[in-house]
Amino acid sequence: MSISAFRKGAAAIAMTATLAGCMSGPAPSNYETALYAPQQLGTGRAGHPRGDWVQATPVARGAPACDWRVPRELDNYRRARVEEFADINAPLAPGDRVSIRVIGDPDGLSGTYVVASDGTVDLRGIAPTRAVGGSPEMLQDRLRARLVAANLVRPLRNAVSVSLIEAAGVSVAVSGAVFEPHAVRAGERSPELRSVAAGGIAGDDNTGRTVSAAIRAAGGVRPDADVQRVYLIREGRYVALDLSGLVHGWASQDIPVTTGDRILVPSRRCFDAGLVRPTPLTPPGIRVYMSNLTRSANNNAGAAIGEKTTSLPYGTRLLQALVAANCVGGSYMQSDRRAVLISRNRINGRSVVVERDIETLVRDATRDADDPYLMPGDAIACYDSRWTNLSEAIGVVSQGLGAVTPAILLDNAL
Incomplete structure (x- = not known):
């Protein structure tokens, strides 16, 4: 190879590399x-x-x-009023601890009980009593009726008293226009907090056992979510909740949840930039x-x-x-x-x-x-910028020339 031919080839390589360095890649296709x-x-x-x-x-x-329609899967459920769900304050769930006191209790029925995984509370002398889904007052009425029927207490109005000691975390399924639709644990607490609740303090307020907290646990709502119609499904019924107040700063219909609840967040199929910011419903x-x-x-x-x-x-x-x-x-x-x-x-x-x-x-x-x-x-x-690409191209050509030069000198010497 002659030096003249090499120079022409090197010039062509340099020009090609220079032009390539100045060019941009093709625009992405979508x-x-x-x-x-x-x-x-x-x-x-x-x-x-x-x-x-x-x-x-x-x-x-x-x-x-923007599209809006009632999800077809709700056809299998009966629509309920918000009051039917909201009137039950903090429904009992498996893992909850309740204090049960029985007047004139010679059999040692009084004490602290944990709601079992099947949703019942088991007192000696009577069949297990269902507690899940109801309030402590509902459980109190059920226990009183059963203890009176079993002749274990007198039919007094205050024969049995039930109070909540600790509200445990609950399993809730969240689907629809959320970033991570899956079954979540709403209101789950650390062992340290659970030990404090077990210290004999009466009453509990688990702020994590709400519809909004369950939605946050599922990654929060997407920008296309319809926060004015969030559906809570429970035991064959559903209710539509307006949670837009949590985003815009006014009152909302956030209510407690219990084990087995389902939350469905529908999509409006359009982008709402107002939901792209930290709120109680978004990440x-x-x-x-x-x-x-x-x-x-x-x-x-x-x-x-x-x-x-x-x-x-x-x-x-x-x-x-x-x-x-x-x-x-x-x-x-x-x-x-x-x-x-x-x-x-x-x-x-x-x-x-x-x-x-x-x-x-x-x-x-x-x-x-x-x-x-x-x-x-x-x-x-x-x-990289075009100038950086050009510099890289010149460097590549320079390296190539440096590698070929010894070979040319050896060829001319021979």
Whole structure:
């Protein structure tokens, strides 16, 4: 190989690499039904500086015709009034501790009892008495009737008294427009708190045994949730609860739950930015995956990406997370970078990838329309600027020339 031929080849390689370094990768492709929020579509210049997005779905457009319908599975249940559920204050559940006192008790029936897993309380001399789903007053009436029928007490009005000592955690199934639909334990307490409750203090108020607490335990409501119609299903009946007050700061219909309850949060099939913030119904924070493997930061540890930066308050937008990932700022040659947001449509499960020019997003006044909210489990990746790519391309060519030069010298010597 002659030196002249080598120089021509090297020049071609250098030009190709230089052009490749200045070019940007193709815009991410998404299915039309993958878009979840209006900010993912991008309506301003900051949203899609390269290429056009596909047409948005009604969910992404935030169309006024938000869907609402009664879930068909409720056809199998009878609708009840809220008072039928709310009148029962803190329904008893398995694991609850109750104090039972019997007047003139020569048989030692008085004491502290734990509601069994089958929902009953077992006193000597009578059959197990059902306690689950009712109030302590209901259990008191049932015990009095049975003890009187068994001739163990006189038919006095105050022959038996029942009071709650400790309200244990309960199992509740949560489904619908929540981030983690599954069976949860609402109001579960640590052993330390349970030992305090067992110290003879009468009465208990387990604030974790409510509809809102069960929804939070299931990850909180999604932005498409209908918080004005949350359905609580219990023993063949259901009731519609308006929990919007917990989001907007006024009175709501949050009521206690018991074992076996089901909570169904319907979807409106449209994005409500008012639900993307910490509230009693939404998650306080989210975990986001970040990658900033750039020339200025060769690894995530060097980019100061750790547990505290990837755990963000709910309501954080892409640009704020890019600052946490050290993708914003620096020299101008390195600041012209791009970022992608990898998310998922929470309604149909389709993945969506959003690309943004970081510097355009910082400087353009339309940034709010193009700056997506982050959802739990989203991922962010930063790409090098064109200048950094050019520098890398020149470095690769220089390395190639350095490796080939000894071979050329040896070929000319021969």
